[in-house]
Amino acid sequence: MKRLNPGQLEIDLFCKGIRIDPSCRLDRDARLFSRTRAGLGSGLEIVIPGDLKDIWMNVPVEEDFCALSPYEMRWDEAMGYHVLDTRSDEAYPVRIPPTPAWYERTTSSGIPMSRIGVLQGTYLGIYVSEACMFWTPQENANCQFCTSGVNVGVNEVARKRVADVVEVARAAKEESGSTFTHFNAGYQWEDKPEHTRAHGLNRAAPYVKAVREQVGGFIGVQVAPVLEHDLWKYDWLVELGTDHFSFCYELHNPEYFEKHCPGKFGHLGQDAFFRAMEHTSKLLGKGKVSGEIIAGIEPIEDTLQAIDYITSVGAFPTVCIFRPLIGADMEHFRSPAYEDMLRVFEHLWRAMARNRIPYGIIPNIEVSLVVQPGDAAYLAPRDLGWRAYRARNAVLRTLAKPYVAWKMRPRPVTTSATEHPKLPPPSLPVTPGGGSREAA
Ligand code: SF4
Known part of the structure; x- marks a missing residue:
C-alpha cells in the first residue's frame, strides 16, 4: 500500500478514526476532548506536518467505527507521537497540540x-x-x-x-x-x-x-x-x-x-x-x-x-x-x-x-x-x-x-449593537431566526 500524503491521511483518518494505544499519555499531553459543539468535533486534535502546510485535524476516537480502524495512535522515544497504519506498518509522525x-x-x-x-x-x-x-x-x-x-x-x-x-x-x-x-x-x-x-x-x-x-x-x-x-x-x-x-x-x-x-x-x-x-x-x-x-x-x-x-x-x-x-x-x-x-x-x-x-x-x-x-x-x-x-x-x-x-488591533465602533432604526422596540416580537451546525 502506497504511503499517503498528509491530505490523503487526513481524509482517511476522518473516515476511519483512530484507536489509542496505551503507550500514549494523552491525559497529560492533549487538549481535553471537547464535545461542546454540534459538534463534528468530538475527537483528538492532532497536527500532521507536511511540505505544503501542516494540517490540523480532529480525529474521531470515541465513535463505534473507530474500534475497527487500521490506524493506531502510538508514542515511543524515537518518534514521539505517530499514527501507525497497521495494514502497511507505515508510521506517520504527528504533533499533539497541548492544552492552552x-x-x-x-x-x-x-x-x-x-x-x-x-x-x-x-x-x-x-x-x-x-x-x-x-x-x-x-x-x-x-x-x-x-x-x-x-x-x-x-x-x-x-x-x-x-x-x-x-x-x-x-x-x-x-x-x-x-x-x-x-x-x-x-x-x-x-x-x-x-x-x-x-x-x-x-x-x-x-x-x-x-x-x-x-x-x-x-x-x-x-x-x-x-x-x-x-x-x-x-x-x-x-x-x-x-x-x-x-x-x-x-x-x-x-x-x-x-x-x-x-x-x-x-x-x-x-x-x-x-x-x-x-x-x-x-x-x-x-x-x-x-x-x-x-x-x-x-x-x-x-x-x-x-x-x-x-x-x-x-x-x-x-x-x-x-x-x-x-x-x-x-x-x-x-x-x-x-x-x-x-x-x-x-x-x-x-x-x-x-x-x-x-x-x-x-x-x-x-x-x-x-x-x-x-x-x-x-x-x-x-x-x-x-x-x-x-x-x-x-x-x-x-x-x-x-x-x-x-x-489585529482593537478599534472603536460607533454603531450600536442593541439599537438600530430597523430593529423593533424591545416589547414587540422580533424576527424568527436560527442556528448552525457547528454550534451546531
Ligand atoms: S440548527 Fe441543527 S445543527 Fe445547528 S444546533 Fe440546531 S439541530 Fe444542531
Whole structure:
C-alpha cells in the first residue's frame, strides 16, 4: 500500500478514526476532548506536518467505527507521537497540540475559561446562546447528525457575559496566537413570556462589537440565515466588526435536506441559506463567506454540485466529513468511504482554482473540523494550474499583510449593537431566526 500524503491521511483518518494505544499519555499531553459543539468535533486534535502546510485535524476516537480502524495512535522515544497504519506498518509522525494554559483559568466572574470558548484548531470558537431551539420538546426537529442539544449547558455556559467572552478572546489571542474569533449559535428564540424569537445575529451583535473594540483580530459569525426582508442585518453586523459569515445548509439535495434537517427545512428552507450567502458574499467580497456542507450523507454527485454552487457565488466550501456522533440520531449510520471523500476534495480544489477563490490569506486560521481548501492542495497534481493558483494566493497574502496588522488591533465602533432604526422596540416580537451546525 502506497504511503499517503498528509491530505490523503487526513481524509482517511476522518473516515476511519483512530484507536489509542496505551503507550500514549494523552491525559497529560492533549487538549481535553471537547464535545461542546454540534459538534463534528468530538475527537483528538492532532497536527500532521507536511511540505505544503501542516494540517490540523480532529480525529474521531470515541465513535463505534473507530474500534475497527487500521490506524493506531502510538508514542515511543524515537518518534514521539505517530499514527501507525497497521495494514502497511507505515508510521506517520504527528504533533499533539497541548492544552492552552488559559483553559485552566477562570474569568474575573469565576467561570472556567474553557466553558466560555475553546480552540478548534487554532481559532477560538464561542457558542453564544443556549441550546438550539430545534432540540426543545415543542419543536423536536433537530438536525439528525447533531448533538449540540445534548452538550450545550453541560460543557459550556449557556448565556455568556460579554466581559467573560472578551477576557477569553484576549487570552486566546495573546497566549495562543489566535487571529480569529468565531461566534455561533443554534436556532434561537427569546425567552420572554410570549416566546417571541430573537435572531442569532442579534445575539451575536454585542459580542462582535466588544471583541472588535477590546481585543481585535478577525471575527466570524455563524448563525441561521435571516429571511429576505432582514438581509440588512448582515450589513449591520459588518459595521459592528464582522469579517466573515458562514452558512450551514448541510445538504444540497432537497430531499435529504428535508429528511435530515427537519427544523431548517420547516423554518427556513434552503433558499434562505442561498440568498444570505449570495448577499454576504457580494457585501464582503470573494473568499470571505463560506457555505458549510456535510459530505457522506447525500449522494456524492449532490455534494459536488454544492461545491460548484458555493464557489460560483464567490464563497468557499467548508466541507465536513460526516461523523456518526455518539448521541446523534444518526449515531449508527456508516462513516463515509475514503475513495468518495477523496473525490469530493479533489473536486473542491478544482472548483476553488477555477473560480479563483482566495484561501489562506489570514495567517494562522487552521480549522480542525474540516478539510480546508489549503489541505486539498495535497490532492491535486502539481501542474502549471496548481502552481499558478497557489502563487496568486501567495501574492494576495503578501499584499494583505498591512491590512491584517490593522485588523489585529482593537478599534472603536460607533454603531450600536442593541439599537438600530430597523430593529423593533424591545416589547414587540422580533424576527424568527436560527442556528448552525457547528454550534451546531
Ligand atoms: S440548527 Fe445547528 S444546533 Fe440546531 S439541530 Fe441543527 S445543527 Fe444542531
